[in-house]
Amino acid sequence: MSHSQPDECGGVRLNHVRVATNGLALHAAVAGDGPAALLLHGFPEHWWSWRRQIAPLAQAGFAPWALDLRGYNLSDRPIGQAAYRIPQLVDDIAGVVKATGQDRCDIVGHDWGGVIAWTFAQMHPDLVRRLVVLNAPHPSLFARELRRPRQMLRSAYALFFAVPWLSEAVLAARDFAAVRAIFTRTTVRASAYCNADIDAFVAPLRTPGALTAALNYYRANLRAFAHERDVTTSLATDTLVLWGERDPALDRRLLDGLDRIVPRVHVERFPRASHFVHADEPDRVNDAIISFLREP
Numbered sequence: 001m002s003h004s005q006p007d008e009c010g011g012v013r014l015n016h017v018r019v020a021t022n023g024l025a026l027h028a029a030v031a032g033d034g035p036a037a038l039l040l041h042g043f044p045e046h047w048w049s050w051r052r053q054i055a056p057l058a059q060a061g062f063a064p065w066a067l068d069l070r071g072y073n074l075s076d077r078p079i080g081q082a083a084y085r086i087p088q089l090v091d092d093i094a095g096v097v098k099a100t101g102q103d104r105c106d107i108v109g110h111d112w113g114g115v116i117a118w119t120f121a122q123m124h125p126d127l128v129r130r131l132v133v134l135n136a137p138h139p140s141l142f143a144r145e146l147r148r149p150r151q152m153l154r155s156a157y158a159l160f161f162a163v164p165w166l167s168e169a170v171l172a173a174r175d176f177a178a179v180r181a182i183f184t185r186t187t188v189r190a191s192a193y194c195n196a197d198i199d200a201f202v203a204p205l206r207t208p209g210a211l212t213a214a215l216n217y218y219r220a221n222l223r224a225f226a227h228e229r230d231v232t233t234s235l236a237t238d239t240l241v242l243w244g245e246r247d248p249a250l251d252r253r254l255l256d257g258l259d260r261i262v263p264r265v266h267v268e269r270f271p272r273a274s275h276f277v278h279a280d281e282p283d284r285v286n287d288a289i290i291s292f293l294r295e296p
Contacts, residue, residue: 086119
């Protein structure tokens, strides 16, 4: 992938659009026709995170909208940590759902995109048809596990990300070597990310303010996560959770008790996949998502 935006992905034509929502504009790569499926990426990626899912979804009769979340790549980049709090991110997605022209959309989220997806489904159940979450903990269960040493240790990197200036300097040093290592050292499949893919994720982070915007997701929300209370109402949305069990940052215990919060959840585990489960095992992930979204 070059640093310009490709006009096709997996043989499927892409339409690049800017969506006005919540006082800013988000970029989306859109393909196919049919029910809209919003694809929400995580750190430190952008819409290209879904390069292996876009064509299969479109060919299966869906219209994937692969978004750049606020602060990333071609989407607007507001200044200040407060602009990246979860309620703002959720409101962004509500506007995108309306922009599709459909009453409800399927929501698919990974990492931070998954956290947004969980909260969006809780706050706007009327806008969600089906929910798919990849390696992103439910906020209530994450708060529970953060109080335990095992997950606390795994989340220590997030405390470093919360330190202004220093974390930017370390992550950007030596041509973003630490960012590149996120892809090369945590994935299981050697071909999950080629050099061109990694270059495509690094390139937008060179823009002044872009790396800070990505880190603001952590800085704006970590305290809120730590004080998250147990939910008192369950999520009634049909939900699929895909979980790579070799995730170095998220303990598998984050799934314990999920069925009490989300009664209509199905969990599919991937013992040989990492945090980037959709890159490590794209075929199986695609089959699982498409089968789930096709269910009556």
